[in-house]
Amino acid sequence: MKKIGILTGGADCPGLNSVIRAVVRKGMQEGYVVTGIKNGWLGLIENDMKVLDVKSTTGILDRGGTILGTSRINPLTDESQVKKIKENYQRSGIDALIVVGGEETLKIAWNLHKRGIVQVVGVPKSIDNALSGTDYAFGFDTAVNVAMECIDRLHTTAESHHRIMVVEVMGLYTGWLAVQAGIAGGADIILIPEIPVNLNEVYELLKERHKRGKPFSIIVLSEGTKVDGYTSRVIDPAAANAEKRRFGSVGEFLAKAIEDHTGYETRVSVLGYILRGGAPTSFDRVLGTRMGVKAVELVQDHKFGKMVSLRDNKIRFVDIEEAVRERKAVTPDMIDLANVFSAKH
Numbered sequence: 249m250k251k252i253g254i255l256t257g258g259a260d261c262p263g264l265n266s267v268i269r270a271v272v273r274k275g276m277q278e279g280y281v282v283t284g285i286k287n288g289w290l291g292l293i294e295n296d297m298k299v300l301d302v303k304s305t306t307g308i309l310d311r312g313g314t315i316l317g318t319s320r321i322n323p324l325t326d327e328s329q330v331k332k333i334k335e336n337y338q339r340s341g342i343d344a345l346i347v348v349g350g351e352e353t354l355k356i357a358w359n360l361h362k363r364g365i366v367q368v369v370g371v372p373k374s375i376d377n378a379l380s381g382t383d384y385a386f387g388f389d390t391a392v393n394v395a396m397e398c399i400d401r402l403h404t405t406a407e408s409h410h411r412i413m414v415v416e417v418m419g420l421y422t423g424w425l426a427v428q429a430g431i432a433g434g435a436d437i438i439l440i441p442e443i444p445v446n447l448n449e450v451y452e453l454l455k456e457r458h459k460r461g462k463p464f465s466i467i468v469l470s471e472g473t474k475v476d477g478y479t480s481r482v483i484d485p486a487a488a489n490a491e492k493r494r495f496g497s498v499g500e501f502l503a504k505a506i507e508d509h510t511g512y513e514t515r516v517s518v519l520g521y522i523l524r525g526g527a528p529t530s531f532d533r534v535l536g537t538r539m540g541v542k543a544v545e546l547v548q549d550h551k552f553g554k555m556v557s558l559r560d561n562k563i564r565f566v567d568i569e570e571a572v573r574e575r576k577a578v579t580p581d582m583i584d585l586a587n588v589f590s591a592k593h
Contacts, residue, residue: 283300346370
């Protein structure tokens with residue numbers, strides 16, 4: 249019988265289970281046996297797999313995370329692991345592998361596909377929305393809504409105590425999450441990795457706001473924002489994954505700098521992993537479902553080395569190579585929109 253494999257790699261995010269459910273339903277409808285590979289690439293290395301069916305994927309649409317588990321294992325750093333993937337993939341009888349993940353996971357998929365080790369179709373997930381080749385990755389909308397709700401709640405505390413509230417959200421390389429959550433949450437200042445921060449400008453914006461009778465402010469910034477004088481601590485300089493090479497909170501640094509230089513009482517909330525958890529929004533459930541169905545159709549059409557894509561609200565596909573070639577930076581129009589509501593106005 250025809251067989252599809254599916255794995256979820258990298259960081260978890262809301263909507264993964266909607267993709268798994270859609271692949272199983274569409275795959276079975278088209279006569280495929282669907283095999284779930286556990287814990288990302290580790291499952292192929294350890295031959296840890298299980299058959300998925302309607303029963304095992306019922307009731308998972310509203311669940312966060314992934315029923316298959318995930319990991320950040322990168323087999324490309326160890327050729328013996330690549331060899332095990334090749335052996336277990338061939339032994340399993342899987343005809344094609346649907347890989348659900350972000351930038352690093354899809355880079356691995358493309359490399360293994362290019363080397364003829366696996367036949368791959370990619371599905372993009374990212375709470376940062378940094379993947380090129382798609383307007384949106386699933387997981388992003390949920391993260392924006394969670395961040396927005398947190399910002400809404402912090403507004404009342406900031407106003408009541410006349411404080412500056414610094415809200416740090418995820419986004420190591422791009423500021424999509426900070427920009428959209430900041431605009432939706434009514435932030436007064438939004439700081440992102442694409443634009444280096446001049447602290448003196450931040451101080452002046454806050455002072456101007458105070459002069460206008462606004463003794464509180466909300467600042468939203470991405471974790472990868474470049475701020476004068478901030479240096480993250482290093483955990484493992486040799487780590488392949490950049491997130492493992494840096495440690496610290498740019499939000500904590502910024503909050504202390506603001507309080508030291510302006511005298512305004514400042515507090516920080518680092519939202520971190522809370523943005524990845526919980527039930528997905530309706531948008532992410534539907535998007536994940538649409539992408540899962542399209543992934544099976546690409547397998548049927550033997551369009552391997554492709555990634556499912558959302559363009560102009562239509563489900564399309566692009567080369568994985570194109571999708572991971574460069575990160576999708578925040579566009580000038582979104583930056584201009586955020587500036588309309590900045591503290592200087």
